[in-house]
Amino acid sequence: xxxxxxxxxxxxxxxxVVAVCAAYNNTIVTLSDPDGNVLxxxxxxxxxxxxxxxxxxxxxxxxxxNVAEQAQTYGMTSVKVVIKGPGPGREQAVRGLINGxxxxxxxxxxxxxxxxxxxxxxxxKV
Numbered sequence: 001x002x003x004x005x006x007x008x009x010x011x012x013x014x015x016x017v018v019a020v021c022a023a024y025n026n027t028i029v030t031l032s033d034p035d036g037n038v039l040x041x042x043x044x045x046x047x048x049x050x051x052x053x054x055x056x057x058x059x060x061x062x063x064x065x066n067v068a069e070q071a072q073t074y075g076m077t078s079v080k081v082v083i084k085g086p087g088p089g090r091e092q093a094v095r096g097l098i099n100g101x102x103x104x105x106x107x108x109x110x111x112x113x114x115x116x117x118x119x120x121x122x123x124x125k126v
Contacts, residue, residue: 013076014078015080016071016074018031019081020094022090022093026087027044049062057092060092061089062096064099068100072102078104080107081097081108083110084111
């Protein structure tokens with residue numbers, strides 16, 4: 001008796017969320033559905049960039065274009081973008097999503113900002 005395998009149906013989503021984590025050395029672009037379940041991701045290292053070239057805006061743009069391709073396999077047309085971090089690939093990752101054919105409905109910046117700072121070191125006694 002042969003087992004019958006069901007063909008896995010890819011879910012279709014009209015819109016989704018793209019999170020861009022832009023650090024100084026790398027930029028990670030993550031695609032998720034509206035509930036927050038991760039559907040795909042890309043980073044410059046996965047695209048073939050190594051070392052200092054990972055930190056370039058061009059590498060972030062290539063990662064954004066790759067995530068846009070992944071989004072279109074799920075039928076997405078528009079996404080909400082959440083940006084976090086001070087890195088050089090912030091704007092270029094968003095530009096890569098646009099070049100990949102996605103409409104951006106909203107851009108949210110969730111970069112943490114220091115507001116009070118750490119406690120100052122004690123005065124040195126000589």
